[in-house]
Amino acid sequence: MQGQVGTEQILFTRGVPALEALPNRLISECLQAVLEGPDGKNILQYGHNSGYLPLRQLLAEQYQVSPDQILVGNGSLHLQDLLSALLIQPGDVVFVEQPSYDRAIKTFRRRGATVIGIPLEHDGVNLAVLEQALAKQTPAFMYVIPDFQNPAGVTTSIAKRQALTDLATQHNFWLIEDVPYRTLRYTGTPLPLLRDLNTTRTITVSSYSKLISPALRVGYLIGPTDFVKRLSKLAEDTILAPVLPTQAAVVAFHRRGYFASNLENLKQLYAPRLKSIVSALKTSLPDISFAEPEGGFFVSITVSQEKVGNTLLARAREQSLFLTDGRDFFADPIDGSDSSHLGANFIRLPFCALTPAQIEEGVRRLAQLVQ
Numbered sequence: 250m251q252g253q254v255g256t257e258q259i260l261f262t263r264g265v266p267a268l269e270a271l272p273n274r275l276i277s278e279c280l281q282a283v284l285e286g287p288d289g290k291n292i293l294q295y296g297h298n299s300g301y302l303p304l305r306q307l308l309a310e311q312y313q314v315s316p317d318q319i320l321v322g323n324g325s326l327h328l329q330d331l332l333s334a335l336l337i338q339p340g341d342v343v344f345v346e347q348p349s350y351d352r353a354i355k356t357f358r359r360r361g362a363t364v365i366g367i368p369l370e371h372d373g374v375n376l377a378v379l380e381q382a383l384a385k386q387t388p389a390f391m392y393v394i395p396d397f398q399n400p401a402g403v404t405t406s407i408a409k410r411q412a413l414t415d416l417a418t419q420h421n422f423w424l425i426e427d428v429p430y431r432t433l434r435y436t437g438t439p440l441p442l443l444r445d446l447n448t449t450r451t452i453t454v455s456s457y458s459k460l461i462s463p464a465l466r467v468g469y470l471i472g473p474t475d476f477v478k479r480l481s482k483l484a485e486d487t488i489l490a491p492v493l494p495t496q497a498a499v500v501a502f503h504r505r506g507y508f509a510s511n512l513e514n515l516k517q518l519y520a521p522r523l524k525s526i527v528s529a530l531k532t533s534l535p536d537i538s539f540a541e542p543e544g545g546f547f548v549s550i551t552v553s554q555e556k557v558g559n560t561l562l563a564r565a566r567e568q569s570l571f572l573t574d575g576r577d578f579f580a581d582p583i584d585g586s587d588s589s590h591l592g593a594n595f596i597r598l599p600f601c602a603l604t605p606a607q608i609e610e611g612v613r614r615l616a617q618l619v620q
């Protein structure tokens with residue numbers, strides 16, 4: 250096996266679930282059950298514009314909010330786009346962590362915002378830079394991924410969570426916390442959600458993509474009732490109706506006890522993969538320090554610019570090693586300077602969809618290219 254791995258393509262490109270982790274039989278059973286159950290015809294009809302009510306009720310109980318505070322959409326990226334359409338006015342700025350989720354940056358820009366990145370440290374954003382940025386302008390919102398961040402793997406510390414929520418109140422801006430990886434904690438203790446620290450200025454977004462399957466397209470948002478009402482109207486005007494059969498299947502997945510067992514299976518599969526990547530990086534690239542995540546899908550490293558030049562991706566491809574362009578994860582810097590070079594030496598390493606042997610081999614090939 251080891252010999253075959255040496256010539257095999259290794260994709261450190263997409264943060265997707267492992268194919269073997271997708272519970273196709275359980276989903277099939279749940280879909281069949283809901284389609285043949287008492288609500289079978291209703292979930293094939295238009296309706297439930299804020300999302301399938303039993304799912305909103307289930308989430309309301311989980312998050313200790315009212316179902317009116319929940320909007321279920323077709324994946325969380327869809328909800329981010331709706332949020333952007335509602336909150337971003339011409340000329341607005343949006344703050345993100347630097348680096349941040351590439352598709353979120355693109356979405357905010359497409360909706361007309363200038364997206365400014367606040368440097369991310371190993372325990373969350375640099376607060377001094379954030380305060381400097383806030384002294385200049387108030388953003389339409391600040392978008393953060395506090396748990397096992399995509400792409401950096403960083404978890405925001407409790408002190409910085411508190412500071413972020415205090416600043417949101419003080420400067421009166423929305424804090425959007427995107428938490429699709431939060432439940433995938435392999436070690437350590439969960440920290441509070443930002444909404445646990447500040448309910449009035451926080452909008453929480455999450456998704457079943459990493460916890461059951463991305464193709465179900467079930468994501469959700471929690472916010473103040475009035476805000477969710479306006480957003481639901483916008484959703485209705487744009488997509489007419491959510492995908493109710495998969496939302497109903499998610500409810501059945503929970504009620505049959507599959508969610509808890511599936512989550513346990515995911516953790517059992519992914520935890521050794523995280524261990525493998527951390528140990529491979531420490532062995533092959535001992536001089537590079539990186540944030541060691543306790544969960545999620547990503548580890549990232551920043552390598553020396555001289556070693557990387559403009560050719561890293563092409564040289565990696567020659568070794569059958571596929572990497573994402575680090576520049577995609579970088580927004581505009583706070584001083585307005587040219588951002589085109591930012592992130593050229595930033596490497597995101599999604600580890601969940603690779604076996605420990607592939608991870609070890611991939612990091613070995615990477616180390617040869619960057620040192």
Ligand SMILES: Cc1ncc(COP(=O)(O)O)c(C=O)c1O
Pocket residue numbers: 264323324325326327350394399427429455456457458463467468
């Ligand atoms: C931080 C983050 N937010 C949102 C998404 C999009 O998820 P969904 O499939 O729910 O649209 C992803 C997907 O990778 C992500 O990493």
